[in-house]
Amino acid sequence: MIIFEDVCKTFQLERGKKVSAVQCLSLVVASGEVFGCIGPNGAGKSTTIKLLLDLIRPDSGTITINSLPSRDNASRARVGYLPENPCQYDFLTAHEYLAYSGNLSGLSSSIIAERSSLLLEKLKLSQAANRRISGYSKGMQQRTAIAAALIHNPDLVVLDEPMSGLDPLGRKLIFDLIAELKEQGKTVFISSHVLTDIERLCDRVGIIVQGRLCHEGQVSDLTMPLEELFLQVVADTGLDEVK
Amino acid sequence: MLQAIIKVTFLEGLRNKAVYGISLMAGLMMIFTVVLSGMIMRDVGKVATDFALSTATFAALLVVLFVGIIILARDLERKTIYLALSRSVPRSNYLVARFLGLGLLQGFVMLLLLVASLITLVLVKNMYARYFGAVSLGLVAVAHLFVFVQMLLLTALSILFSMVASSPFVTFILTILTWLIGSSTQEVKLLIESAGSDKFFPVVKILVTLAYYLFPNFALFDLKATAAHGLTLHAGKAGFALLYGLGYSVAVLSLALVLFKRKELT
Numbered sequence: 001m002i003i004f005e006d007v008c009k010t011f012q013l014e015r016g017k018k019v020s021a022v023q024c025l026s027l028v029v030a031s032g033e034v035f036g037c038i039g040p041n042g043a044g045k046s047t048t049i050k051l052l053l054d055l056i057r058p059d060s061g062t063i064t065i066n067s068l069p070s071r072d073n074a075s076r077a078r079v080g081y082l083p084e085n086p087c088q089y090d091f092l093t094a095h096e097y098l099a100y101s102g103n104l105s106g107l108s109s110s111i112i113a114e115r116s117s118l119l120l121e122k123l124k125l126s127q128a129a130n131r132r133i134s135g136y137s138k139g140m141q142q143r144t145a146i147a148a149a150l151i152h153n154p155d156l157v158v159l160d161e162p163m164s165g166l167d168p169l170g171r172k173l174i175f176d177l178i179a180e181l182k183e184q185g186k187t188v189f190i191s192s193h194v195l196t197d198i199e200r201l202c203d204r205v206g207i208i209v210q211g212r213l214c215h216e217g218q219v220s221d222l223t224m225p226l227e228e229l230f231l232q233v234v235a236d237t238g239l240d241e242v243k
Numbered sequence: 244m245l246q247a248i249i250k251v252t253f254l255e256g257l258r259n260k261a262v263y264g265i266s267l268m269a270g271l272m273m274i275f276t277v278v279l280s281g282m283i284m285r286d287v288g289k290v291a292t293d294f295a296l297s298t299a300t301f302a303a304l305l306v307v308l309f310v311g312i313i314i315l316a317r318d319l320e321r322k323t324i325y326l327a328l329s330r331s332v333p334r335s336n337y338l339v340a341r342f343l344g345l346g347l348l349q350g351f352v353m354l355l356l357l358v359a360s361l362i363t364l365v366l367v368k369n370m371y372a373r374y375f376g377a378v379s380l381g382l383v384a385v386a387h388l389f390v391f392v393q394m395l396l397l398t399a400l401s402i403l404f405s406m407v408a409s410s411p412f413v414t415f416i417l418t419i420l421t422w423l424i425g426s427s428t429q430e431v432k433l434l435i436e437s438a439g440s441d442k443f444f445p446v447v448k449i450l451v452t453l454a455y456y457l458f459p460n461f462a463l464f465d466l467k468a469t470a471a472h473g474l475t476l477h478a479g480k481a482g483f484a485l486l487y488g489l490g491y492s493v494a495v496l497s498l499a500l501v502l503f504k505r506k507e508l509t
Contacts, residue, residue: 011509053329055508073331081329087321089251091258103247104330148326158329 002029002052002156002189007061009047009211021047023211025061029204031155034178034188036202036219038195038226040234044211045191046084049160052189053081065156077105080154084161084191086145090134094125094144097133098151105152112151119147123173138165146174156187163194175201199226209237244332245340252314252344253351261309262352265302269356272298273363280367288378291367292471295360296386299353303394304422306352308415311345312401316411324508335500342402342496349394357387377473385476386466392488393464397422399492399499400459406502421458428455429462459491 009022022044029035037045050056052063054070068075088097095116102112120126123143128136133144142165149157162178163171171194178201181188192198198205199219207215207230215233222229256262276294280287318324318341327337360383368375397418404417432455435443463484469476 050509053325055325055328057507073333075331076329077331079329081325083322083325083329086325087323088326089255089323091255092251096254100247100251101326104244104327104332106244152330 001031001064001066002027002187003062003064004028004048004052005062005064007048007051007058007063009044009051009056009058020211022051022058025208025211025213027206027213027216029187029189031066031187032185033204034182034190034202036198036205037189037191037208038193038198038205038230039208043208045208046160047211048208049081049158049189049191052158053079078152078155080149080152080157082146082149082157082159082162085164086142088133088141088144088148090136090141091132093132094120094129094136094147097144098148101148102151107152115151115153116147119150122177123147124169139167139170142166143170143173146177150177154186156189157181159188159190159192161192162190163192163197171197195226195230207233209234212237244327244330245336245343248327248332248337248340249344249347252341253347255314256306256310256345256348257351259310259313261313262306262348265305265309266352266355268305269298269302269359272301273359276363277366277370280371285374286376287367287371288364288375289471291364292378292383293467295363296383296390296467296470299356299360299387300390300393302356303349303353303390304397306349307394307397307401308418310348311398312405312411312414312418314345315341315402315405316414319405319508320411322508328508334504338402338500338503339496342399345398346395349398350391353387353391353394357384360387376471379470379473382466382470382473382476385481386470389464389466389481389484389488392485392492393461396459396461396488396492396495399495403495403499403502406499406506422461424454425458425461426465427462428458429460431455460487463487 004025004027007022007025008020010018010020013019025048037048039045047056051058052065052070053076063070065075065079089100092100098116098119099112102115107115120129123146125140125143125147128140133141136144146162159178162174166174175197178188178190182201190198190202202219204216204218205226206213214237215229219226273295276291276298279294280291283290328334361380364378364380364383400421401414401418404414405411408414408417428451431451435448435451466476468474
């Protein structure tokens with residue numbers, strides 16, 4: 001379970017200016033739930049994820065993962081993370097990269113081999129697994145990053161724009177993979193601009209605009225298409241881009 | 244998990260084209276040392292040792308500047324660091340493992356440079372045995388160890404600078420400046436002390452003394468003259484230099500850890 005309690009984050013810009021990236025965010029994502037986080041560019045989605053993973057620290061408020069504070073390294077032992085526009089060690093092959101990722105979680109060689117084959121097969125990367133990542137297309141790199149995030153069979157999967165850079169075939173693969181994670185009862189936190197996928201995959205959705213959680217609710221309770229609701233919520237905040 | 248990060252760092256260095264370029268340059272310099280030895284009339288051994296050790300130091304310095312700094316900067320810039328830190332890897336372990344990986348790479352490069360230096364000096368000795376002098380090959384090997392410790396210290400400093408610098412270029416400049424100042428303060432301090440008190444402005448003396456105590460004393464690791472002349476290396480002096488280098492590295496790395504733990508990885 002993930003709990004954000006009154007989390008605020010402000011970034012210092014040049015010449016003493018400040019920008020409030022996340023404002024008093026309170027949110028609960030239950031275990032086994034697939035939560036979709038959507039919002040315009042720069043709304044604070046990635047910042048929320050980085051706060052969750054302790055890559056950046058909140059100015060105030062608390063974040064817990066399965067009852068452990070996010071500042072505690074142990075809270076992330078069973079977390080898999082796909083960053084936005086992921087970059088891998090491109091001097092490694094996919095096999096080597098997955099082995100590195102597995103070793104970071106303390107997996108044994110046999111489990112790494114087993115999980116690597118499974119994930120590479122699922123993500124249609126088996127043929128290229130012994131080639132250096134530097135020679136991969138953007139979509140292949142994205143799929144390799146997803147495989148690395150899932151190598152240790154995490155209980156909580158955090159995906160920041162998982163469909164970015166993927167062709168329709170790649171999107172289908174990732175869509176099916178997330179659906180499988182949902183079936184397995186994993187907790188999934190997805191940030192995405194592809195609203196149709198969010199609508200089809202998620203149990204609950206949150207709309208963040210200018211650092212504020214402006215709407216939160218069950219997808220099954222939606223009375224209008226998600227895209228329409230999204231545009232309405234953003235317009236209600238008075239964001240110039242949508243007006 | 245530490246081993247995984249050390250291994251990846253070592254592989255990253257090894258698969259970096261800059262390492263091949265630096266190795267090629269070092270190889271050519273060693274060949275030049277053999278050629279140069281044929282053009283001088285006396286102290287052939289001394290000149291060849293001086294050249295071989297200078298080449299090894301320069302090559303090792305380039306590895307720190309063009310491989311070590313780039314590896315760390317790229318990790319932060321391209322966010323490859325996220326994979327490890329989004330797991331339960333403590334930041335302190337990550338940075339220490341990165342340092343050890345760079346140390347392993349530096350050690351490997353130093354081993355290659357030592358082999359190249361010894362081959363060069365044995366060749367020169369066989370070609371010009373009568374003019375070779377009292378060069379000690381054992382001390383040449385020890386001198387390489389000292390260069391290695393010196394580069395470990397410089398690597399630790401570059402890690403510290405990368406925690407505060409806004410770009411890899413700034414880290415590069417700070418590292419090279421520290422190297423230049425740290426290599427010359429002892430000599431400058433001795434010069435000022437040996438000259439009469441009226442030769443220099445008091446402010447110059449204060450600045451030099453300040454730099455001497457503020458910057459690491461890299462001259463401690465310079466064994467070129469000792470090896471070239473086959474002089475005795477006192478165990479106490481050598482032990483002090485090694486402890487100084489390792490202790491300084493640990494202190495600098497500890498400071499870098501404090502900064503890294505507070506760093507926002509946006």
